[in-house]
Amino acid sequence: PHEQPIEVDAPYLAEMVRLQALDRLGNDALTEGYVVRTTVTSERQQAAVEAMRDGLIAYDRRHGWRGPEAHQTLAPDAGNDDLDRLLSGYTDISGMQPAIVTAVDNGKATLYLASRQTVELGLDAVAWARPYRNENHTGPSPKHVDDVLKRGDIVRVARNDKGDWELAQLPKVQGALVSVNPEDGSVQALVGGFSFLRSKFNRAVMAARQPGSSFKPYLYSAAFERGFTPASIVNDAPLALPDPSKPNGLWTPENDDGKFDGPMRVREALVESKNLVSVRLLDAIGVRFARDYISRFGFPLDALPKNLSLALGTASVSPMGMARGYAVFANGGYLVSPYFIKEIDDRDGKPIYLANPTRACRTCQERLLDTRPPGPPPADVGGHPANAIAQVPAGASTVAGVGDAVLPADAHGEGAHPPLLAPQVIDVRNDYLITSLMKDVILRGTGYAAKALGRDDLAGKTGSTNDHRDAWFVGFNGDVSTSVWVGFDDFSSLGRANGVGEFGAQAALPIWMEYMGTVLKGLPSNALPMPPGIATVQINRQSGLPTASDDPNAMSEILKVEDVDRLRAQAAQQQQNQDEQHPYDIF
Structure with missing residues (x-):
């Protein structure tokens, strides 16, 4: 009767806080009257809890009594x-x-x-x-x-x-939602399952699941670093590769719908989530380069397969890791470290710890003076306790030390300390192009339902795995990066309902939409502005090469400026080859 009333339903987060407080303060944490303040707001957490509950019950009812x-x-x-x-x-x-x-x-x-x-x-x-x-x-x-x-x-x-x-009916299906602020990695909401009372396993940080197609933006970002563009033509056609583990010795990946559309532009391939294009992109840039590049988003190398299946999202990731990875796209290319403890006060209200997280700080003076090119994060970033949250293996029993980006309170003067800058891991132009593709996923692709939110700043990607074992939607704007996963703990299939497979768009996207619709209501549009070095060019929709504006197949596309001259030269060479062949066509 003398305890404070519970203001918000966040038991999974509370357990993470309890473990971290014990790790930091020892047994005194339970007896000395410390007050721990988190980064989570009750409004956003309640929105996440309700969205997850509604989404899992809706799935459960689709599949019967x-x-x-x-x-x-x-x-x-x-x-x-x-x-x-x-x-x-x-x-x-x-x-x-x-x-x-x-x-x-x-x-x-x-x-x-x-x-x-x-x-x-x-x-x-x-x-x-x-x-x-x-x-x-x-x-x-x-x-x-x-x-x-x-x-x-x-x-x-x-x-x-x-x-x-x-x-x-209590759902058997489970889910997780993680929402972080792309600016500094502060956790805004976290749900680790349908009910903490029934299962203490925190899927938000402990689950290691395959992300399916929601992993493709990282691969496309790597391909853009290697010279591919949104207009590049890649063949969406059947593929057979040697694989001794298969009965016939061949690995034959397919698209979700079993159809092939032939040569297509990279932008359309991501919008339509074409698996064969992703495999060919990965083959072209090399698995080794792709793994090294994707690790820039905070994923440990040993979670990334050393083969072409990486293109289909067979890595082992947590919902927290995915929210963190997409935060890089949301903030302009900086790897922030998730944290959830903002402050710890003693019994007298005096702060003994204050969070001092690394920040994207895109327009800070310190950032503008930083001329280092984008690259892999420093080795100590991956090992920093703050980043352990993104890579806790399945079955881990503790998240102690997670989000440990804190300093003693006396180290903080009012505005006396410069911000800690998060490492820039991808070029802002690469980021802008990938975000543009993911906006199209919502405008006219697999995430089309999210268009109902009526915002022009949302970008994201659906994800599904073999036999519908996992359903994902991960998306963002400049304010929040949110990942949603739905699946069974025993890796059973989510199956089909109403004649439709339980893809990410049916099982996970409605949860993401309900949460994002609530937390972004009334907030102005917040999207990455077009950076210098991006050009809008007329291209031919068939060839993907620059063309004249009077070309009946002309359409607008955005490209890095250095790619424009290269592609124009390629178009001119192609035209010259056609002109040289023309006289012989009459024979």
Whole structure:
């Protein structure tokens, strides 16, 4: 009764804070009255919790009713004390209250709740509960209430948007959401699963999952560093490569839809998430170069496969690692370190630690005076405790030391210390081009649904893995970088629903949209401005080469200025070759 009321639902983050406080302060952390202030705001955290809950329940309902949690044989004269005893082992989870069915017929069911109230459910309240067959199929919609419920069933009920009671079900599927500020890496919201009460495993930082196509922007960034452009033509055609591990000795990657569109521009390949183009890009730039380059986004090398499957997103990453990696695109090319403890005060309110994170600080005087070219982050950045959060392996039991970018309070004078600059790991022009491609993913690609948010500053990428084991959406604007993952802990398939595979766009994107729509509501557009050294050029949509504005196939594209002259020379050479061949065409 004397504890402070809980202001926001953030148990996964609270456990991370507890472990870090113990690591930092020892056992005194529990007895000396310290106050730990985090970077998380209650509004954004609550938005994340609600978005994750809504998204996982929506997935669960698409796949049908798995039946009651238990069944008890009720005596005809069972009283409230008997019902309370039967429900004593069940607790309210995420607003889903345990209840036992005491009477049921065609039209309604009467349920007794653990909160000692009685409710009635009609057919509307159970209409969603088509019987679960497997991950791809459900049975027919129920025609009567007693098709779903029987006397003695122990089930869950929850209030819907209208405040009415309806049948509920605890999802088996899990998910994670991480949102960070691209400017300094401060964690804005973190959800590690559907319910901390049911599972303490923090998927936001401990899960090591395959990101699928949401990993492609890192590869495309590496390709742009090697001379490819958004207008480069790459063949989307079948590919067979030697692989002794396959039954026929060949690895034959495919696109998600099983179709091939032939030669296409790189921009379209990312918008349509073409796997074969990604494999050819990786083959062209070399796996070794790609792994070294992608490690600039904060991923340890040993998490990146040493083969062409890297192009399909077979790395092992956490949702935190993906949010951090996309923050590089959001802030202009700087690798920030996630942290979540802002300040620790003693019992008298005196700060004993204050966070001093590295910052992107794109327009700071110190940054403008820094003339070092973009490159790999210093070796000590990867090993800094602040970065451990991005690469905690699956099964790790602790996140102690995570976000350790702090200094004693007395080291801080008011404005006396210069900002700690985050390392610039990619060129700002490369960043602008990749962000442009990811904006198109939302405008007209696999992330099209996010266009409903009505913003012009959003960029992101869907991700799905083989057999729909993982569904991702990772996206950002200048204010937040947010990753959402949905999947099963045992790597089961997410399956299909309503005739559509549970890709990132169906399973993860709605969660991302609900969260981002809430936290960005009322905020002005915030996107990376076009940097110097980018030119808008008319290109031929078939050849990808610069062309005259009166060309009926002309379209606008943005390129690095040094690529424009090279491509113009290539176009002129191509025209000359055609002119030389022309006289022979009549034969």
